[in-house]
Amino acid sequence: MSDDFFERLREDAAPLRFEGHDALWTRLPAKIRARIDAQPDVTHLLARWFRPVTASFVTMALVAALSIVWIERSRDAALSVDAIGSNSVEITVGGDTFNLAE
Amino acid sequence: MSGSDAILGGPAEAPFSVLGRLLLTVQAEDERTATRQEIDPLEQRAIAAVKNGDAGSYDYLVSKYMKRVVAIAWGIVRNAHDAEDLAQEAFVKAFQTIGRFKAGEPFGPWIYRIVTNLALDLVKHRQRFRHEALTDSYEAGRGDRADLPAVQNELARRIDEAIESLPDMQRVVARLYLVEHFEHGEIAAMTGLTEGTVRSHLSLARAKLRNRLSDLYGGDHE
Numbered sequence: 001m002s003d004d005f006f007e008r009l010r011e012d013a014a015p016l017r018f019e020g021h022d023a024l025w026t027r028l029p030a031k032i033r034a035r036i037d038a039q040p041d042v043t044h045l046l047a048r049w050f051r052p053v054t055a056s057f058v059t060m061a062l063v064a065a066l067s068i069v070w071i072e073r074s075r076d077a078a079l080s081v082d083a084i085g086s087n088s089v090e091i092t093v094g095g096d097t098f099n100l101a102e
Numbered sequence: 103m104s105g106s107d108a109i110l111g112g113p114a115e116a117p118f119s120v121l122g123r124l125l126l127t128v129q130a131e132d133e134r135t136a137t138r139q140e141i142d143p144l145e146q147r148a149i150a151a152v153k154n155g156d157a158g159s160y161d162y163l164v165s166k167y168m169k170r171v172v173a174i175a176w177g178i179v180r181n182a183h184d185a186e187d188l189a190q191e192a193f194v195k196a197f198q199t200i201g202r203f204k205a206g207e208p209f210g211p212w213i214y215r216i217v218t219n220l221a222l223d224l225v226k227h228r229q230r231f232r233h234e235a236l237t238d239s240y241e242a243g244r245g246d247r248a249d250l251p252a253v254q255n256e257l258a259r260r261i262d263e264a265i266e267s268l269p270d271m272q273r274v275v276a277r278l279y280l281v282e283h284f285e286h287g288e289i290a291a292m293t294g295l296t297e298g299t300v301r302s303h304l305s306l307a308r309a310k311l312r313n314r315l316s317d318l319y320g321g322d323h324e
Contacts, residue, residue: 005312005319006280006304013265013280015258018176018185020169028172028186029164032193036157039198 142166145209152200163209164193170210170282171217174292177277178221180266188224192217211291218278218292225270257318264314268307275300276307 091098144162151159171192176185196203196213203212265276274293278284286304290297312319 003308006308008319009261009311009315010280010283012257013261014283015255016262016265016281018173018182020172020182024172024182024186025168028168028189029161031190032164032197033161035190035194036160036197039157 141206141208146206149200149203149209150205152197153203157197160193160197163196163213167210167213168193171213174214174278174282175217175221177281178218178274179224184224185221188217188220192220195220211288214284214288215292215294218274219294222274222293225274229270260315260318261311264311265307267314268310271295272303272307272310275303276311279304 089099145166148159148162152163168189172185172189175188175192176182179185179188192213195216196209203209261280265273265280268276271293275289275295278289278292279286284292286297286300289295289300293300295303
């Protein structure tokens with residue numbers, strides 16, 4: 001690839017390099033500096049990360065708590081039905097006692 | 103006629119001229135490789151300081167590389183405004199990810215790779231919206247060519263037109279090689295292509311450029 005044609009072309013193409021102008025070389029570092037200075041610091045970065053993470057954990061904890069409550073209540077309800085079913089009931093009518101056991 | 107041809111004198115001076123030319127080539131090559139391989143201690147100190155939270159030290163890296171970074175971006179997107187924005191974006195991105203930068207490495211190849219990728223993304227984006235690109239970028243391209251100091255130079259203008267007529271990747275690779283004077287390995291690192299692909303693009307570009315500039319550099323005699 002380093003033949004004479006390309007070497008000559010390389011020399012002759014050198015003026016094609018973009019040189020810009022003074023205003024650009026003053027403006028660009030200032031813009032970069034401003035962008036860098038506007039970068040969020042560690043506290044902001046942590047806050048940005050922690051907020052959604054915390055929100056997710058809170059949601060998960062809430063769902064878990066509600067689920068536990070719901071499961072407990074269901075279990076209690078099932079137990080009371082079982083308890084009613086297993087206990088005998090005595091009814092006294094006119095001095096006679098009737099037992100409504102299983 | 104190349105610039106170095108002027109160094110060559112008459113037949114009596116030929117041995118000295120050839121030697122002189124060789125020396126000049128070797129010297130130029132040495133300067134080129136020296137600037138590439140030498141590690142700048144100030145640069146290394148600036149990188150270390152930035153990594154330790156001293157954002158002010160980044161100014162050194164910006165001032166050292168901004169001209170080359172803008173030139174690379176401009177060569178790909180051919181629009182001064184976009185080139186400036188891309189350079190800005192590249193420097194900010196490099197700053198944000200400087201923690202991943204390996205100590206002891208030169209900063210140049212890294213920032214060149216970032217800006218090249220950003221510029222190539224913009225070119226791809228333009229291609230997706232070809233209608234927009236046809237109206238905007240061509241006009242912008244012409245306007246930017248007028249900003250080049252080479253506009254007065256007919257030879258440079260012809261070379262510029264010839265390079266611009268190449269397909270996209272050949273154009274980018276040819277410009278990085280011919281105008282920015284990067285070597286094959288450096289272009290490969292910057293563009294994400296293999297060195298073989300870079301050579302292949304350059305070979306195709308070379309044939310097209312030779313054909314297009316045959317009136318200036320002679321016909322196709324391989």
